[in-house]
Amino acid sequence: MGARLRQIRRRIRSVQSTMKITRAMEQIALARIARAQRRVQQIRSYAVRLTEAMEDVARQTGALVHPLLEEREPAARAAVLVMTSDRGLAGAYNANVLRRAERLFGRLRGDGIEPVLFVVGRKGQSYFRFRQTPIEDAWSGFSEVPSYPDAERIAERLIEAFLDRRVDQIHAVYTDFRSAFTLRPVDRRFVPIAPEEVAGDEATRGRPRPEYIFEPAPAQLLDALLPRYVTALIFAALLECAASESAARRRAMKAATENAEDLIRRLTREANQARQTEITTELMEIVGGAEALRQASGE
Numbered sequence: 001m002g003a004r005l006r007q008i009r010r011r012i013r014s015v016q017s018t019m020k021i022t023r024a025m026e027q028i029a030l031a032r033i034a035r036a037q038r039r040v041q042q043i044r045s046y047a048v049r050l051t052e053a054m055e056d057v058a059r060q061t062g063a064l065v066h067p068l069l070e071e072r073e074p075a076a077r078a079a080v081l082v083m084t085s086d087r088g089l090a091g092a093y094n095a096n097v098l099r100r101a102e103r104l105f106g107r108l109r110g111d112g113i114e115p116v117l118f119v120v121g122r123k124g125q126s127y128f129r130f131r132q133t134p135i136e137d138a139w140s141g142f143s144e145v146p147s148y149p150d151a152e153r154i155a156e157r158l159i160e161a162f163l164d165r166r167v168d169q170i171h172a173v174y175t176d177f178r179s180a181f182t183l184r185p186v187d188r189r190f191v192p193i194a195p196e197e198v199a200g201d202e203a204t205r206g207r208p209r210p211e212y213i214f215e216p217a218p219a220q221l222l223d224a225l226l227p228r229y230v231t232a233l234i235f236a237a238l239l240e241c242a243a244s245e246s247a248a249r250r251r252a253m254k255a256a257t258e259n260a261e262d263l264i265r266r267l268t269r270e271a272n273q274a275r276q277t278e279i280t281t282e283l284m285e286i287v288g289g290a291e292a293l294r295q296a297s298g299e
Contacts, residue, residue, distance in 0.1 A: 029250035036243035075168035084124030093248035151235035175244035
């Protein structure tokens, strides 16, 4: 077998091994998308119920007064929570989030507000450290399967910074999961909480509500509910990111598998051509040798 044919066959075996890995990763990502979608739906239902509970409490308190609702003017510093993945092989997933974060930084600085950076995910940490951007705090190790305690740790850190007046706003940059084919990087202000989020919109205000007897007082309940609401927002964003990451990775692995299949087809054609060339050369050598023997015997 010729050296050219051996080289092509080695490349085919290498690409086939890679294709097995990409197919396996695609199937894993597909299974994770289904689980992540269920968790996203669950946290959305939880957020709706929590909002309804806050609306009921807010109706009893009258005026809404709480540190997490306080609009500070002028705002000087804003915490920005950037949510990225721990691993790569997810196409442009992280690049899109980081690009959105850079745009948010520009808008904040244009308003005279200095961003204070908080990062979820190793990819985001590497990006900002490479650019020597100071990071106030960072978390990693759970981007694909976040838990509620992870969201609680992040929320406690951010709320503490807000209540201590080290920051005047809390923003988040993450990927909104609409479907397996629609992933959209977004930025959203979490704190100060808009009063209408707590009090409900016009449609819900006119709806009949049951009357409750609160224990402890409604104001104390609001103190407990608002931090939970912020935690729920962060947890929902983490789950949206987990679903988006798996969807992006599945798309990337599917494309890699298709490219590997195309490469194998091209290499197989090259191998067949190389084999045909070898066979033709061998036949010509045999025919040439036979002709030489015939001529020698005829002499």
